[in-house]
Amino acid sequence: ATLGPGDTVLVPNPAYPIHPYGVVIAGADVSHVPLIPGVDFFDELEKAIVESWPKPKMLIINFPGNPTAQCVELDFFEKIIALAKEHKIWVVHDIAYVDIVFDGYKAPSILQIEGAKDIAVEFFSMSKSYNMPGWRVGYMCGNKELVSALARIKSYMDYGTFAPIQIAAIAALEGPQECVAEICEMYRKRRDVLCDGLTSAGWPVEKPKATMFVWAKIPEAYQAMGSLEFSKKLLAEAKVAVAPGVGFGQYGDDHVRFGLIENEHRTRQAVRGIRNMFKKDGVI
Incomplete structure (x- = not known):
């Protein structure tokens, strides 16, 4: 237009x-x-x-x-x-x-x-x-x-x-807007579970103040892989799907994006998979 x-x-x-x-x-x-x-x-x-x-x-x-x-x-x-x-x-x-x-x-x-x-x-x-x-x-x-x-x-x-x-x-x-606050609170709880879980697993991430995403810098031990190969590794070994940062532009290649789309139980399960991968690789 x-x-x-x-x-x-x-x-x-x-x-x-x-x-x-x-x-x-x-x-x-x-x-x-x-x-x-x-x-x-x-x-x-x-x-x-x-x-x-x-x-x-x-x-x-x-x-x-x-x-x-x-x-x-x-x-x-x-x-x-x-x-x-x-x-x-x-x-x-x-x-x-x-x-x-x-x-x-x-x-x-x-x-x-x-x-x-x-x-x-x-x-x-x-x-x-x-x-x-x-x-x-x-x-x-x-x-x-x-x-x-x-x-x-x-x-x-x-x-x-x-x-x-x-x-x-x-x-x-x-109509009534309570549903908006409920949806927001749902994402906040998921954010807290994911960010606290990753940090405790040895992957410090900053809690976002907004959106349904967590933009996580690739841990130092894996940075040389780039976001695409690191995302493949997470999928194959931790059974966790993330979006490689390079998919959002060249300046995103040192990050991956988590979507807060799973409930808290599934999110904890994902964190366990990542922690186990870190242990196997000797990162923690």
Whole structure:
């Protein structure tokens, strides 16, 4: 709806795959911006803007983030909007995990920033907050021109979302919200079991403040393998499936992503399998 051959889009790396590949599908070019510890994201972003020709048309961001679970505060979005306005760049923010937050953290919206609607939109999915994955329903709000572009391409692609799904989404948004807190608490318990279990097994991991993922740095004894081979080893020897970090971009190759999709009992079982693998390898 907004991109084509000759356009360039800025995307953080690591990133959820559809963010860069949606750009590729549209025929545009991707400029990857490192979003990793020890690197100033805004310095890298400014450099990518200045060094790109033609000038980037759009920036796609996602906080709380998948796969890294990285969280930001309002001042981060203030800088994003200021930079985007200075260089006349659209901003698309994926806020799918806004409600899956823990330990008192509250995820801000980029549309809280004054003037953000001049250049930014925000996408929300019903999949996470209301446990409706696969229903393919959500919404976008913000800049009128970008919202109109989405409406235009949707009118060409299909005839609209199946009516019962639309009605269910309305009921979820307008009805009691206790279910959102219950879903969030379920993920918090799973997070605690996984992170505490891995740490006790000799794999220290940081507890994320949001999302349904744990972004775990590969233990030092296995770092030389890279994320793909290490993920294969976990699957074969510990019977645990993780997503290799390289699948989210080159800057993710020293991590793997755990999804908090199993109950606490199964999660403890996974931790035991990993601990046994560590023991066999002499890591602990």
